Amino acid sequence: MTLAPQKGRALIVVGALASVFTALGFRLFDLHVLQHKELSALAQANREQVVHQQGRRGEILDANGNPLASSLSVRIATADATVTAPQAADIAQKLAPLLNMDVESLAQKLSGQSHYVRLNQRDKLDEDIVQKIRAMKLKGISFEDQFVRSYPNGSLASHVIGFVDAEHKGVQGIEASMEDYLQGQPGYEVIERDRKGREIRALRTEDIGPRDGFNVVLTIDQMVQHIAEQELEKAMAEFKPQAGVIIVSRPKTGEILAMSSRPTFDPTNMDAASADDRRNRCISDVAEPGSTFKIVVCSGALNEGIVTLNDQFDCENGAFMYAGRILHDAHPFGVLSVEEILFHSSNIGAAKVALRMGPVRLADYIHRYGFGHKTGIELPGEVSGIAHPLAKWNNLSITRIPMGHEIAVTPIQMLMAMNAIANNGVRMKPLIVRSIVDTDGTTIFQYRPEQVGQVVTPRACQLMTAALRKVVSPEGTAPKAALEGFDVAGKTGTAQKVENGQYVSKYYSSFIGYFPASNPEISILVSLDDPSGGAFYGGSVAGPVFRAVAEKVAEYLGMEPQTPRPEVSKLS
Amino acid sequence: MMKRNRKREPLRFGTVTRSLVVCVCVAVSGLCYVWQKNAIYRLGDEIKKRETALSSAQKRNLMLAAKLAQLESPVQLEETCQQYNLSLVAPRENQVVRLYEPGPEWDVQMANAPLAPQQAQARLQPRNSQPRTLATQ
Numbered sequence: 019m020t021l022a023p024q025k026g027r028a029l030i031v032v033g034a035l036a037s038v039f040t041a042l043g044f045r046l047f048d049l050h051v052l053q054h055k056e057l058s059a060l061a062q063a064n065r066e067q068v069v070h071q072q073g074r075r076g077e078i079l080d081a082n083g084n085p086l087a088s089s090l091s092v093r094i095a096t097a098d099a100t101v102t103a104p105q106a107a108d109i110a111q112k113l114a115p116l117l118n119m120d121v122e123s124l125a126q127k128l129s130g131q132s133h134y135v136r137l138n139q140r141d142k143l144d145e146d147i148v149q150k151i152r153a154m155k156l157k158g159i160s161f162e163d164q165f166v167r168s169y170p171n172g173s174l175a176s177h178v179i180g181f182v183d184a185e186h187k188g189v190q191g192i193e194a195s196m197e198d199y200l201q202g203q204p205g206y207e208v209i210e211r212d213r214k215g216r217e218i219r220a221l222r223t224e225d226i227g228p229r230d231g232f233n234v235v236l237t238i239d240q241m242v243q244h245i246a247e248q249e250l251e252k253a254m255a256e257f258k259p260q261a262g263v264i265i266v267s268r269p270k271t272g273e274i275l276a277m278s279s280r281p282t283f284d285p286t287n288m289d290a291a292s293a294d295d296r297r298n299r300c301i302s303d304v305a306e307p308g309s310t311f312k313i314v315v316c317s318g319a320l321n322e323g324i325v326t327l328n329d330q331f332d333c334e335n336g337a338f339m340y341a342g343r344i345l346h347d348a349h350p351f352g353v354l355s356v357e358e359i360l361f362h363s364s365n366i367g368a369a370k371v372a373l374r375m376g377p378v379r380l381a382d383y384i385h386r387y388g389f390g391h392k393t394g395i396e397l398p399g400e401v402s403g404i405a406h407p408l409a410k411w412n413n414l415s416i417t418r419i420p421m422g423h424e425i426a427v428t429p430i431q432m433l434m435a436m437n438a439i440a441n442n443g444v445r446m447k448p449l450i451v452r453s454i455v456d457t458d459g460t461t462i463f464q465y466r467p468e469q470v471g472q473v474v475t476p477r478a479c480q481l482m483t484a485a486l487r488k489v490v491s492p493e494g495t496a497p498k499a500a501l502e503g504f505d506v507a508g509k510t511g512t513a514q515k516v517e518n519g520q521y522v523s524k525y526y527s528s529f530i531g532y533f534p535a536s537n538p539e540i541s542i543l544v545s546l547d548d549p550s551g552g553a554f555y556g557g558s559v560a561g562p563v564f565r566a567v568a569e570k571v572a573e574y575l576g577m578e579p580q581t582p583r584p585e586v587s588k589l590s
Numbered sequence: 591m592m593k594r595n596r597k598r599e600p601l602r603f604g605t606v607t608r609s610l611v612v613c614v615c616v617a618v619s620g621l622c623y624v625w626q627k628n629a630i631y632r633l634g635d636e637i638k639k640r641e642t643a644l645s646s647a648q649k650r651n652l653m654l655a656a657k658l659a660q661l662e663s664p665v666q667l668e669e670t671c672q673q674y675n676l677s678l679v680a681p682r683e684n685q686v687v688r689l690y691e692p693g694p695e696w697d698v699q700m701a702n703a704p705l706a707p708q709q710a711q712a713r714l715q716p717r718n719s720q721p722r723t724l725a726t727q
Contacts (some may be wrong), residue, residue, distance in 0.1 A: 085659045091649045163649075170659035219641075220634030453647035503683060573680050578688060 067249020308513025503579025
């Protein structure tokens with residue numbers, strides 16, 4: 019009798035429990051079976067973290083393996099400015115002395131709207147400073163390791179090396195042209211962290227290490243570069259030109275041993291460098307070459323057999339009327355041989371040689387020497403120069419181009435033309451990158467000297483060398499470029515500058531020479547833009563700079579002076 | 591009847607032993623699993639520490655290499671020379687003695703050169719009894 023109500027209540031409880039468990043069962047089924055894919059992915063995402071690792075950028079090395087640019091890993095402090103903004107002043111007060119920063123600028127960084135602000139850009143934070151900052155438990159402040167680019171030699175060869183931007187990407191120079199080789203490949207790790215934020219190493223599921231970038235080995239020798247820069251600096255102080263360049267190369271291979279340009283910049287302090295400072299004038303500045311261009315017309319004429327070194331030309335005592343305009347020489351000359359035209363640098367003589375040669379052949383030699391075309395050096399920003407096609411020449415062109423007017427060339431083009439004469443007429447492509455090597459030193463790619471073509475015959479080059487040797491003799495235009503112990507062949511250039519379409523009393527003073535003349539090993543170009551202080555002739559301004567560079571380079575490279583070799587029997 | 595009979599039935603030693611062995615095996619397996627897991631985590635921590643140490647050493651190495659490059663740079667060397675007034679200069683040409691690599695030209699000249707008495711004596715002796723030196727070539 020009493021069981022009926024109890025049974026009813028029991029049924030209700032059982033029914034309720036059954037309903038609850040059924041609901042739970044359905045929920046579990048829903049979570050574990052129906053939504054399994056989405057939820058497991060969500061759980062994994064909550065648990066796991068992908069840590070990206072930056073590959074180290076490759077080094078730029080000189081010809082002897084000395085680093086010219088390398089990447090260092092430094093710990094930097096970062097801030098989430100949206101978190102630090104309310105207490106920016108207070109945090110800045112605490113951090114500024116530790117980060118060696120100005121309080122106001124730091125407070126400004128901390129009070130922005132960005133979620134990611136780098137506090138110290140380049141200075142390395144020592145571990146004890148990191149611990150001190152961590153101990154302060156400042157919200158929104160964290161640390162990360164980052165690579166920064168280091169240039170151990172400061173501004174040495176900065177125009178060649180270039181620099182990188184904030185994202186560690188090459189902007190100029192080798193840093194930009196070799197970007198594909200230099201940049202490292204990033205890696206990543208999929209990790210799990212404990213509640214203290216430490217990685218649980220055993221639960222690391224993926225570990226793809228970053229690959230370091232390849233190293234780029236240049237033909238630049240940092241010691242030769244230093245010599246060139248030191249002498250250029252001295253010349254800048256002495257003659258106070260607006261700009262100056264020195265290039266040192268090996269004529270037989272086209273290897274560039276030094277490439278120096280002024281004004282210059284420090285790649286570690288790009289804020290202080292103007293666009294003008296950053297320009298590599300050796301490849302991107304064009305100017306009328308002046309008398310150095312006489313090597314083109316004379317070598318061409320000798321090569322064609324149109325003239326010999328002894329052929330005589332009347333230099334009209336310094337004033338030659340042609341096509342209604344008078345062409346002047348710096349000094350009046352009477353009758354000169356081709357050899358004398360070269361070492362006295364007679365404009366009228368060169369013009370008369372060109373007239374005998376004819377415009378078609380002259381234009382052909384300008385093209386053969388590579389003017390009006392990029393040399394193909396592995397540096398960004400090279401320009402072609404201006405060499406008008408024959409169709410655009412006027413009546414005066416045939417007399418003006420031989421003296422280096424109506425044509426604009428880069429210093430590297432002019433040096434490569436002189437190198438062709440030094441190299442028995444073979445024009446070489448300038449070589450500035452020697453090889454690409456990996457971090458173990460294994461060569462990935464080797465750049466080899468590349469012949470562009472035979473411009474003139476070896477015989478014509480021998481004749482040119484004989485004439486150019488006299489340029490540094492006492493009766494030539496550059497006796498101050500002569501070297502003790504070595505015979506030098508070279509050519510001076512003093513080109514008037516053009517401003518607003520008019521020739522003005524400003525000059526490009528230059529000297530290009532090679533030595534030993536009988537077996538050239540080194541060629542050097544020196545060019546100064548608008549030297550002041552009275553002297554402006556290439557022989558008196560650029561000549562002594564050439565000599566100073568050549569003496570030191572010969573000494574450094576251990577080049578044996580051309581004195582009689584000691585008898586072998588004496589050594590025994 | 592059956593219940594009563596089962597209660598009265600004595601425990602079988604084999605059954606108990608088997609149960610115990612199974613329990614012990616399960617317990618040992620569990621302990622081993624936990625121990626191994628601990629070992630994996632511990633080794634993971636060790637690996638992590640070593641990785642961190644290796645990374646720090648590599649970074650330090652890079653720093654030192656950069657510092658060395660800076661110290662060896664021509665600009666720095668020159669500044670140091672001036673700072674300590676070392677008066678270092680490159681040797682003049684007349685202070686340099688150049689040594690030439692012996693080549694075919696050397697061999698020909700030495701073969702034709704008149705020999706000193708000791709050298710002539712040495713040349714007459716069998717080659718294996720006399721050490722080959724520059725002077726006897």
